[in-house]
Amino acid sequence: MSRPRIATVWLDGCSGCHMSFLDLDERLLDIFERADLVYSPIVDVKEFPEDVDVCLVEGAVSSEEDLHRIRMVRERSKTIVAFGDCAVTSNVPGMRNPIGVPPLLDRAYRENVSLNPQVPTQVVPRLLPTSQPVHRFVDVDVFLPGCPPHADLIHTLLDDLLAGRVPDVSGSRFGR
Amino acid sequence: MSEMPAAGRPLRRRVITEEVHEGPARATAYVCEAASCLSAQSHDVTVRLGERAAEAGLTDVAVKRVGCIGLCAAGPLVEIAETGQLFERVRPDDVEPVVGALKRVKPGDARRPQGPFFEKQVRVATENFGRVDPESLDDYLAAGGYEALRRVLSEMTSTEVRDGITGSGLRGRGGAGYPTGLKWTTVAKAQGAQKYVICNADEGDPGAFMDRSVLESDPYRILEGMAIAAFAVHATEGYIYCRAEYPLAVARLRTAIRLAQRAGYLGAGIMDTSFTFDVQIRLGAGAFVCGEETALIASVEGRRGTPRPRPPYPAVQGLWDCPTLINNVETFASVPAIVRRGPGWYAAIGAGKSRGTKVFALAGRVVNTGLVEVPMGMALREIIFDIGGGIIDGRPFKAVQTGGPSGGCIPAEHLDKPVTYESLIELGSFMGSGGMIVMDDTSCMVDVAKYFQDFCRDESCGKCTPCRVGTTQLWMLLDLITRGEATLADLAQLERLAGIVQRMSLCGLGQGAPNPIFSTLRYFRDEYLAHIVEKRCPAGVCAISQPAEVMA
Amino acid sequence: MTTVYTLTIDGRDVAGSEGQTVMEVAEENGIAIPGLCHLEGVHDRGACRLCMVEIAGSPKLAAACMTTIAEGMEVTAHSEQLLEYRRAVTEMMFMERNHVCAVCVANNHCELQDTAAALGLTHFDLPRISPKVDIDASHRLFAIDHNRCILCLRCVRVCDEIEGAHTWDIMHRGLETRVQTDMGIPWGESTTCTSCGKCVQVCPTGALFEKGRPVAGGSKTKRPFLPWLKVVQEERGL
Numbered sequence: 001m002s003r004p005r006i007a008t009v010w011l012d013g014c015s016g017c018h019m020s021f022l023d024l025d026e027r028l029l030d031i032f033e034r035a036d037l038v039y040s041p042i043v044d045v046k047e048f049p050e051d052v053d054v055c056l057v058e059g060a061v062s063s064e065e066d067l068h069r070i071r072m073v074r075e076r077s078k079t080i081v082a083f084g085d086c087a088v089t090s091n092v093p094g095m096r097n098p099i100g101v102p103p104l105l106d107r108a109y110r111e112n113v114s115l116n117p118q119v120p121t122q123v124v125p126r127l128l129p130t131s132q133p134v135h136r137f138v139d140v141d142v143f144l145p146g147c148p149p150h151a152d153l154i155h156t157l158l159d160d161l162l163a164g165r166v167p168d169v170s171g172s173r174f175g176r
Numbered sequence: 177m178s179e180m181p182a183a184g185r186p187l188r189r190r191v192i193t194e195e196v197h198e199g200p201a202r203a204t205a206y207v208c209e210a211a212s213c214l215s216a217q218s219h220d221v222t223v224r225l226g227e228r229a230a231e232a233g234l235t236d237v238a239v240k241r242v243g244c245i246g247l248c249a250a251g252p253l254v255e256i257a258e259t260g261q262l263f264e265r266v267r268p269d270d271v272e273p274v275v276g277a278l279k280r281v282k283p284g285d286a287r288r289p290q291g292p293f294f295e296k297q298v299r300v301a302t303e304n305f306g307r308v309d310p311e312s313l314d315d316y317l318a319a320g321g322y323e324a325l326r327r328v329l330s331e332m333t334s335t336e337v338r339d340g341i342t343g344s345g346l347r348g349r350g351g352a353g354y355p356t357g358l359k360w361t362t363v364a365k366a367q368g369a370q371k372y373v374i375c376n377a378d379e380g381d382p383g384a385f386m387d388r389s390v391l392e393s394d395p396y397r398i399l400e401g402m403a404i405a406a407f408a409v410h411a412t413e414g415y416i417y418c419r420a421e422y423p424l425a426v427a428r429l430r431t432a433i434r435l436a437q438r439a440g441y442l443g444a445g446i447m448d449t450s451f452t453f454d455v456q457i458r459l460g461a462g463a464f465v466c467g468e469e470t471a472l473i474a475s476v477e478g479r480r481g482t483p484r485p486r487p488p489y490p491a492v493q494g495l496w497d498c499p500t501l502i503n504n505v506e507t508f509a510s511v512p513a514i515v516r517r518g519p520g521w522y523a524a525i526g527a528g529k530s531r532g533t534k535v536f537a538l539a540g541r542v543v544n545t546g547l548v549e550v551p552m553g554m555a556l557r558e559i560i561f562d563i564g565g566g567i568i569d570g571r572p573f574k575a576v577q578t579g580g581p582s583g584g585c586i587p588a589e590h591l592d593k594p595v596t597y598e599s600l601i602e603l604g605s606f607m608g609s610g611g612m613i614v615m616d617d618t619s620c621m622v623d624v625a626k627y628f629q630d631f632c633r634d635e636s637c638g639k640c641t642p643c644r645v646g647t648t649q650l651w652m653l654l655d656l657i658t659r660g661e662a663t664l665a666d667l668a669q670l671e672r673l674a675g676i677v678q679r680m681s682l683c684g685l686g687q688g689a690p691n692p693i694f695s696t697l698r699y700f701r702d703e704y705l706a707h708i709v710e711k712r713c714p715a716g717v718c719a720i721s722q723p724a725e726v727m728a
Numbered sequence: 729m730t731t732v733y734t735l736t737i738d739g740r741d742v743a744g745s746e747g748q749t750v751m752e753v754a755e756e757n758g759i760a761i762p763g764l765c766h767l768e769g770v771h772d773r774g775a776c777r778l779c780m781v782e783i784a785g786s787p788k789l790a791a792a793c794m795t796t797i798a799e800g801m802e803v804t805a806h807s808e809q810l811l812e813y814r815r816a817v818t819e820m821m822f823m824e825r826n827h828v829c830a831v832c833v834a835n836n837h838c839e840l841q842d843t844a845a846a847l848g849l850t851h852f853d854l855p856r857i858s859p860k861v862d863i864d865a866s867h868r869l870f871a872i873d874h875n876r877c878i879l880c881l882r883c884v885r886v887c888d889e890i891e892g893a894h895t896w897d898i899m900h901r902g903l904e905t906r907v908q909t910d911m912g913i914p915w916g917e918s919t920t921c922t923s924c925g926k927c928v929q930v931c932p933t934g935a936l937f938e939k940g941r942p943v944a945g946g947s948k949t950k951r952p953f954l955p956w957l958k959v960v961q962e963e964r965g966l
Contacts, residue, residue: 037776077826079782082851085829085830087784088850088851088852088854089822089851089852091828091829091830092828092830092831094826094828094856095826095828095831097826097858098826098858098859098860098861099860130858133851133852135851135853140851143850143851144850145850145851147829147830147835151851153783160790169850172845172850173841173844174822174829174844174845175829175830175835175836175838175839175841175944176828176836176944251810262881422899428733449790463901480898484773484774484794485774485790485791485794485795613731633903634902635901635902635904636903637901637902637905638879638898638900638901638902638903638904638905639773639775639879640774640775640776640777641776641777641778641817641820641821641824641878642816642817642820642880644824644879644902644903644905645820645821645823645824645857645903646816646820648857648903649820649823649854649855651858652855652857653855656855669853669854672816673816675814676813676816676817679780679788679789679790679813680777680780680813680816680817681777682774682775682791684778
């Protein structure tokens with residue numbers, strides 16, 4: 001059997017979960033003895049590849065770009081892990097939900113800007129009406145809450161998945 | 177409704193017998209002055225009819241205000257007492273046909289059959305409807321009023337009264353059908369120096385108006401029923417908890433209480449015995465949940481109207497922690513007849529464990545919208561098609577909703593099932609207080625479920641989590657379905673959540689809130705699936721937008 | 729003389745005095761039943777519905793905090809079904825308003841968070857309501873963020889039953905229900921609030937907090953202090 005292919009993606013989040021992932025430190029070496037990291041914000045691959053075995057998804061789905069990417073990720077991955085509170089609950093990105101998009105953009109790009117206030121329409125993707133957790137759009141196989149999830153929990157999760165076990169996420173919790 | 181007399185403004189511009197003639201009347205016109213007909217100017221009909229009769233020189237006829245005649249859809253209603261001739265949609269400026277009929281009445285005229293709407297009914301709680309003037313104590317007495325209380329006070333012990341009610345098989349008419357005699361016995365045996373009797377008149381089910389009609393048409397009857405109950409359970413004080421949205425009922429109750437007090441039927445030493453019992457009115461402020469007995473008690477006590485877990489039941493620990501008997505309006509209205517005519521007579525009516533009669537408010541897409549009283553066990557088809565006259569415009573019958581927001585929708589295939597507490601529960605519905613909303617093929621059953629869920633989430637008091645949050649989440653899922661945006665996973669979620677709200681909620685409001693969902697899923701799952709899978713509403717009610725790429 | 733009853737909870741033989749609740753007896757015997765409106769020292773109200781248990785012979789579930797024990801009672805406090813129900817109720821609490829642990833003063837010492845963790849709740853499937861909810865920071869020392877309030881009403885009860893000020897009460901109904909100070913005026917303008925801070929101490933979430941505390945920097949005491957206050961009150965005849 002070929003080596004398992006691991007990917008990580010970063011949607012609407014703060015990258016804190018990826019930082020926690022890096023906090024695996026030397027245990028990363030142990031993980032990548034057994035698997036390959038085929039796509040991640042922290043490696044230099046531009047295209048999300050086909051045939052990914054495990055994908056850790058950080059961040060909520062907030063924009064059309066996020067939605068496009070998570071659908072592609074779902075198509076190309078066997079197992080998706082909602083990785084951290086933003087992916088699991090929408091967390092901080094979801095704080096805008098009661099406000100609505102137009103007042104939000106006005107606040108950020110008009111009311112608080114003194115020089116040439118305008119809402120950007122070029123290059124940046126359009127926001128969805130609300131920011132939602134990943135499982136509102138695609139099926140999620142494993143939920144790992146935490147803001148961020150502790151490195152030990154990430155290690156256990158990957159260790160279990162690589163060994164073909166149902167991952168043990170007990171000990172995880174919302175927040176820190 | 178500007179035509180409705182406001183509470184407190186007297187309705188006592190009396191146009192009755194004495195003003196038109198001397199001595200007994202040869203002919204009498206009964207004009208319905210319950211809320212429905214009143215709102216269509218029936219009081220003006222009464223006045224105009226009196227004037228026209230006098231102008232026509234009819235000195236031996238009477239025009240009398242009466243309570244609900246029942247056929248509300250055709251109001252204002254006028255009935256000729258002697259012949260039973262019924263005039264529908266009588267306008268104040270066109271009373272001549274009635275005057276003509278009054279002229280033609282001859283001594284010895286017999287009442288003619290009035291058609292199935294009236295002939296198929298059996299009137300017990302509503303026996304005085306359309307016959308007595310709701311505000312006249314004399315009229316109530318002339319119709320046999322207070323005979324039952326007189327017998328109770330002069331001939332019976334409290335045990336005999338309770339045994340009589342138990343023997344009649346009467347069960348709570350507010351919906352749950354708890355045996356009334358058992359409840360009375362529990363209160364009677366409960367320890368406590370002070371006990372209370374409460375009449376629950378906080379009728380709030382959409383489409384239900386049984387209690388309102390009883391209060392408007394025969395208020396003394398409630399006072400008599402409560403007094404008998406008070407005697408049976410050793411209570412001295414009573415409360416009628418009536419919703420403030422019923423100004424006419426409240427006004428008539430106030431009049432009845434005042435006149436009954438003055439005539440010695442309420443207060444200290446009733447009917448020259450040592451029995452003391454008085455009644456006060458408490459007005460609800462528009463919260464549906466206050467029909468739940470523990471919330472009702474909290475509201476009477478002046479606290480926030482929210483329920484508490486039972487036990488302890490109010491029968492043991494109720495108003496101000498004293499043993500309290502709470503019965504519904506219709507239950508109390510049945511009591512005087514049972515005492516007067518005997519428990520055996522009452523128990524002989526009905527079917528199975530549901531004895532006696534039940535009042536229903538027929539509403540929705542049925543020809544004869546109105547108030548009917550039928551023996552328990554009558555088939556739904558008989559009520560809707562024979563009495564109700566079938567569906568408007570002859571459209572196909574689709575379902576009948578009984579039991580209000582805690583009830584369910586019963587489809588055509590069960591139209592021949594008898595109406596009893598047990599059979600309705602078996603069908604996934606509920607007797608409830610007696611609302612019957614008839615629906616034809618223009619109703620979308622998912623939309624109906626959504627309507628009732630919207631009602632429940634709006635009326636949730638907010639005390640317990642499953643009802644406060646869960647009813648809104650159920651509504652959100654139903655909304656998703658009616659907008660054509662739901663998946664089969666949402667449907668599964670709806671069913672799961674409905675079960676949790678039912679099991680975990682604190683009171684009947686939350687526990688019953690999922691019932692419309694359960695029953696529509698049971699009989700009309702195909703309609704849910706049409707919305708979800710085919711993205712269409714079979715009844716054409718829901719506006720389903722064509723699928724857009726982005727979920728919005 | 730107190731009557732002692734014996735009963736079983738989750739198959740274990742336990743004993744308690746007449747008048748004790750199932751919740752109290754379970755606690756004494758180290759059987760944890762979740763509950764967020766329950767608070768030792770104030771009256772129970774059976775509202776959060778987390779402590780619902782099965783009682784043999786009754787088709788309905790009962791709130792352990794409001795059910796007094798009886799001889800021979802057989803209580804099931806933990807089952808697969810109860811776990812599912814409790815998870816759902818906890819989920820409802822998270823979905824009702826806007827709980828964002830990451831930016832909450834109570835992060836990591838929040839009873840709602842603890843409950844979710846204890847029940848193994850890893851995500852939410854029920855619809856999120858996302859209402860727009862206010863914050864009242866008008867008080868000199870404290871603030872209330874209604875986004876985090878689960879309507880346990882511990883603040884209302886402690887203010888009324890222990891402090892005797894009755895500053896807190898409830899207004900509106902259903903989803904609109906809010907705790908309020910005095911007759912709905914800003915907390916800072918309350919003439920009855922004694923600024924004792926008991927409401928802040930008993931709040932299970934970060935809804936009530938001391939001003940100036942950072943995220944995850946709440947300062948609530950872990951020790952139940954109300955029973956002690958009650959003893960002192962009784963001794964002084966208050």
